[in-house]
Amino acid sequence: MLIGVPKEIKNHEYRVGMVPASVRELVHNGHEVIVQQDAGIGVGFSDQDYIDAGALVYPFATDIFAKAEMVVKVKEPLTVERAMLREGQILFTYLHLAPDLAQTKDLIDSQAICIAYETVTDARGGLPLLAPMSEVAGRMAIQAGAQTLEKSNQGCGLLLGGVPGVAPAKVVIVGGGMVGNNAAQMAVGLGADVTILDRNIETLRNLNIQFGNTAKVIYSTADALEKEVLAADLVIGAVLIPGAAAPKLITREHIAHMKAGAAIVDVAIDQGGCFETSHATTHQDPTYIVDEVVHYCVANMPGAVARTSTFALNNATLPYIIKIANMGYNAALKSDKGLLNGLNVMNGKLTCESVAEAHQMQSYYVPAEAMIK
Template sequence: MRVGVAREIKNHEYRVGLTPASVRELVAQGHELLVEQSAGLGIGAADADYQAAGARIVSTAAELFATADMIVKVKEPQPAECAMLRPGQILFTYLHLAPDPEQAKALLASGAICVAYETVTAADGSLPLLAPMSEVAGRMSVQAGAHCLEKAQGGRGVLLPGVPGVLPGKVVILGGGVVGSNAALVAAGMGADVTVVDRSPAVLKRVAAQFGTAVKTLHSTREALEAAVCAADLVIGAVLVPGAAAPRLISRELLSRMQPGSVIVDVAIDQGGCCETSHATTHAEPTYVVNDVVHYCVANMPGAVARTSTYALNAATLPFAIALAGKGWKQALKDDIHLRHGLNVCEGKLTCKEVADALVLPYTAAESVLQ
């Protein structure tokens, strides 16, 4: 198969879909690899590195999209990229369609086969292609939040670990999944007062077993969540409903009761955000203020640490890319139910129920398009 690696064009996105090492693996299996010029510069991979791995460098995105059978990316295709997709072409990347009806419409119109990293599953029900970036975003959320708490950034002027004689800052993490656990790891390591809020007793038991007394756990009821949020210096939104829009846990009214200068880092923004006042921002302008509360809602947080993120992502995505390229999309999805769960759009049909429900669009089961 002819596999294309696109240069990311989203604002301040420096990751790349395949590293030179991943390219070498695909080339060794007989595939032709096309890499858009300068695609890997953000991770320190020059065009010469890709050529040494066996790839051919193409000068423009138009040439890449017109030639490749499968496009491998990191972030969702931007409008100009959606317009270049063609019927029968495979797109393998993050999509996050539930809060993005315009992208969904464009992908449906393209006729392409779009497999989303974030809905590929594992045997234990986890999301193996989302997990690496959730780990990165969870860890980054605390350092981003700590910076936003500085007075010069609009925050309360609170140092999260405190100092002798001064209490540490209060960090409340909404959701104890991969993002939440990694946020708790860093926040507790800094010496902050950390509470993880979740509605699952099993998740709370896991967090308690992992961190012991370094992290408090709180069962999520409306009353408990509101009290925790209102007392917090930093709130990290780490909730996830796979494929679907994130639940709105912080209303505008609740926001009005938060402490002036407190900070919300809404990691759930890829799926629409868990705060009513959240909207996606970029690394160029990462924050805004509503009701004296600083909002950090960067939709591609791991892009800022592109080298770490790309290598972590490739370790998870490469086996699936090899399957798609080696077997073709139809056979690969027939053979692997977990990869099949990643199929979001196929030849003009929406094949992820959670996305269809969120966008109120017709749903077609993936199995029916594989007949």
């Protein structure tokens, strides 16, 4: 199979779909890889590094999309990239379609086979291709939140861990999954006053065992959520429903009654965000203010630590890339239920029910199993 790796073009996105070691592995398996010029420069890899690994380097994205049977990316294709997709071509990347109607329509029109990292599952129902970026984003959320609280960034001027004689900042984490867990580890490590809310009793038990008395673990009711959010200095939104739009758990009214200079970091922004006042921002212009609350809603947060993120992502995606390349998409999807769960769009149909429901496009929905021969 001929696999193509274009350069990412989203604002301040430096990650790359495949590192040279991944290219070498595919070449070793008998496949061809083409890489766009400077695709890996943001994570420290030159074009020569890819050539030495066995790839061919082409100057333009048009070359990659025109030639490749499978395109491997990191972020969702932007409008100019979606226009280059063609019928029968495989796209393997993060898609986050539930909050993005324009992308959903374009992928349907492209007739391409679009497999989303974020809905691929493992044997236990976990999300193996989302997990590494959730780990990064959770840890980064506390870094971003700490900076956002600084007075120079229009925050209230609090140090997360406080100092002797001065209380630490109160950090509330909404969602105790992979993102929330990693955010809590960082916040606890910095000495913050940490509270985690979740509705899954088993998750709460595990968090309680993990953190003991270093973090408060609370069952999330409307009353508990309101109480904790209004008392918080920093709120981390870490709620995920795989493939679906994130629920708007923190309302405009909650925001209006938060402390002046408090901060929120909405890690769920890729799926539309879990704050009613959220809208996606970029690393170039990461924050805005609503009702004196500073909002940090960068949609590709892990892109800021591109080298760490790229290696973590490649470790997870490479076995799936090899499987698809070795077997072809049809046989690979048929043999792996978890990979099949990643199929979101195929031959002009939506194969992810959550996306169809989010956009009220049920007429386009066909179960993924029905699309595989």
